[in-house]
Amino acid sequence: MIDYEQLGLGDRFRRLIRNTGPVSLTHFMGESNAFYYSGKDPLGGTGDFITAPEISQMFGELIGLWLADMWINAGRDEPVHYVELGPGRGTLASDALRSARRYGLEPRVHFVETSQALKDIQLTTVPGAIWHDDLSTLPQEGPILLIANEFLDALPVRQLVRTPNGWRERMVGLSGDDFAFVAGGQPMDPAVPVDLREAEEGTIIETCPAAAAILFEVAGRLDEQGGCALFIDYGHDATRTGSTLQAVRAHQKVDPFAAPGDADLTAHVDFATLARIAQSRDVRHLGTVTQGDWLRALGIETRAKSLADKAPQYQQEIHAALERLTADDQMGTLFKVMGLASDRWPGGVGFPDA
Ligand code: SAH
DSSP states (O other): OOOGGGSOHHHHHHHHHHHHOOEEHHHHHHHHHHHHHHHOOOBSTTSSBOOHHHHOHHHHHHHHHHHHHHHHHTTOOSSOEEEEESOTTSHHHHHHHHHHHTTTOOOEEEEEOOOHHHHHHHHHHSTTOEEESSGGGSOSSSOEEEEEESOGGGSOOEEEEEETTEEEEEEEEEETTEEEEEEOSSOOGGGSOGGGTTOOTTOEEEEOHHHHHHHHHHHHHHHHHOEEEEEEEEEESSOOOSOOOEEEETTEEEOTTTSTTSSEEEOOEEHHHHHHHHHTTTOEEEEEEEHHHHHHHTTHHHHHHHHHHHOGGGHHHHHHHHHHHHOTTTTTTTEEEEEEEOTTSOOOTTSSOO
16 A cells, blocks of 8 residues: 655655656646645745845835825725735734824734645744735725735636647646646637637647636725735736746745745736736736836835845845845846725826726
8 A cells, every 4th residue: 555645745746647647747846835835935045036025124124114104195084904925924914004004094804824834834933913814704894904924926827729730738748757848738718819729839828717706806896895906026018928837946946846835936917817817806906017217116115225224234234135126137127016995095106907
């Protein structure tokens, strides 16, 4: 008898594929990331990747100010809920809540998080939070102020590929002991937008059904309960073809098939599609702008200067963080900020629909 618990995730996938055939990329990515996040803290210098709130406190502080400004202009409704999806170490929340408090905003705090290892850390950084496995148990009364930083990119994508026999789902099979892409057996042409059906062989369409479902749910709540949301991630603002799947381990890009469950699998976020979903539920799309422009509009340069004046010994470090968050060749352009708000709420600083 084989003890499945003793097998690594890669070997479990190999057995599954040998027994029942190729698995969808969605399945492969979903299980890989669930496994990856369940047991470890991947953030920071000694981990696999670093995120904006871990680079500098300025990031979370400005988000807290943005949320407080929205809430004050909307009439200071109570109860009000701060909701964060995939809060990592809780750093963004603790910086944001500290700066919001100075403007009288002290919301109830809700974290949607599936990783036990990260929950344990969040418990020490934000002890008063309430944890949820998914959005369904979030409160239904009172506006929500929702934030998700580098969350959507970790959700599993689905890929379709144009083969000589029409469109098929992209599956993960085996070539010897190595994972390899194969085309699925089921015709998928009806799932492809009409203008792409005749695209050339090899064309790939990537979608993220889980992100679409989350946007649908968030937008429905903004419409019913009031509130606003910020989704920050790397991605594009126009739908396009091609695969953006990548894996990162120890700050290096690696082959997504090399070590399932041991590297972070991500894909670029298709903000254009997500904005359309929000609008279909009567929610205002404030805009999708670059992280550099948004942080500058919120005054990150002034904030950096005042921090450096207060602590001159950290001046270089603060300047380096500012560059990293805003410069075009760093996170400034690749990362986008999408703002949404209930149509009864005002526009927000840094967005065209202000
Ligand atoms: N927002 C944090 C962490 C980003 S890493 C930061 O900016 O530092 C991605 C986060 O999403 C982690 O907290 C991870 O555990 C969580 N996550 C990934 N997939 C998830 C899912 N399906 N449901 C809930 N949380 C998830």
